[in-house]
Amino acid sequence: MTETSVLTGRQVPGTVLSIDAMGGDLGPSAVVSGMAKAARKNPNLRFIVHGDGKTLNKLIAKRGDLKGRCDIRHCDDVVTMDAKPSQVVRHAKGSSMWSAVQAVENGEARAAVSCGNTGALMALSMLRLRKIPGVNRPAIGVLWPSRNPSGFNVMLDVGADIRADAQDLLHFALMGSAYARSGLDQSRPRVGILNVGTEEHKGRTELHDAYDLVARAAPAADFEFVGFVEGGDIPSDKVDVIVCDGFTGNAALKTGEGTARLIREFLREAFEYSILSRLAAVMAYSSLKRLQKRMDPRRVNGGVFLGLNGTVVKSHGSADGTGVAAAIKLAARLAAADFADQLTKRIAEAETAADQIVHGEGKQA
Secondary structure: OEEEEOOOOOOOOOEEEEEEOOOOOOHHHHHHHHHHHHHHHOOOEEEEEEEOHHHHHHHHHOOHHHOOOEEEEEOOEOOOOOOOHHHHHHHOOOEHHHHHHHHHHOOOOOEEEEOOOHHHHHHHHHHHHOEOOOOOOOEEEEEEEOOOOOOEEEEEOOOOOOOOOHHHHHHHHHHHHHHHHHHHOOOOOEEEEEOOOOOOOOOOHHHHHHHHHHHHHHHHHOOEEEEEEOHHHOOOOOOOEEEOOHHHHHHHHHHHHHHHHHHHHHHHHHHOOOHHHHHHHHHOHHHHHHHHHHHOHHHHOOEEEEOEOOEEEEOOOOOOHHHHHHHHHHHHHHHHOOHHHHHHHHHHHHHHHHHHHHHHHHHHO
16 A cells, blocks of 8 residues: 555656665665665656655655655565565565566556565566567666776676576677667667687687677677677776676676775775875875775666666665665666667667578578
């Protein structure tokens, strides 16, 4: 039931996002904190918030930036972080996660955001929103800090599924290039396949097969295929979209996050070592703050579920208010750009064009 509904019954301008407030390691307080941070910077945001009504009413009442901007939907159940996706699909109808995705399905919200169980969120999203025609396996795409002018590269898949055959990797290339066009304003994205080397003979068989498929599809889909790329190229300006299976992508993502934290800790220890080093830290304070901001993985938090008829953003499970705010900001940007509809359109056009090229060459052979 709805305990508090400030949106129902009247027209409210702005972008409405659906928030699963109960998922994640830090609980609803971190989610509400992130909502307040995002709302402070974007006055057009409105929220449908799903979770324990009593708890959410208390937390939201303390945040002046959220006054009059939240519709609280009470839910009795919570999808735990260790829940199995198969069990969630059968028993999660009364949960905050289910309710959050359903609001997108019903057209009440433009996008959903959750810090909860990744596998469960993907399973529920696939069940409620369905896959885009032509997509066999959805993927999670993330923005990775890079040397490109936009400041980011797109990487997928980073954990939706540990498996991916050559056809799946082709779909990832199409979805990733569409994401780069809509999210990074790249008119002709450069796409690479992550491998253990750039030489064509290296890597597994499915990567070789994907190389051929993506290379043949690139002209019709209007992206540039740069071939195989290595781990060191992920943050470079050599490529805009990095394609890989979910196991490899998730390992790379977690390694990058851990490395960023380690470097920050090393820098802090170095500047706290002596009086002189502390003095140097004071003199370099503004530069260090800029470096800290650029290296903070919380500020690029949020993976987008690509390949579904709706926008769902998965925040890191351990995200604090800053991380949740970043995920909400991403969801708002994609919603404002009608990303879900644009992605469906681009995938359909690219699939048709690429299919004609691939099958046309096959017939000629």
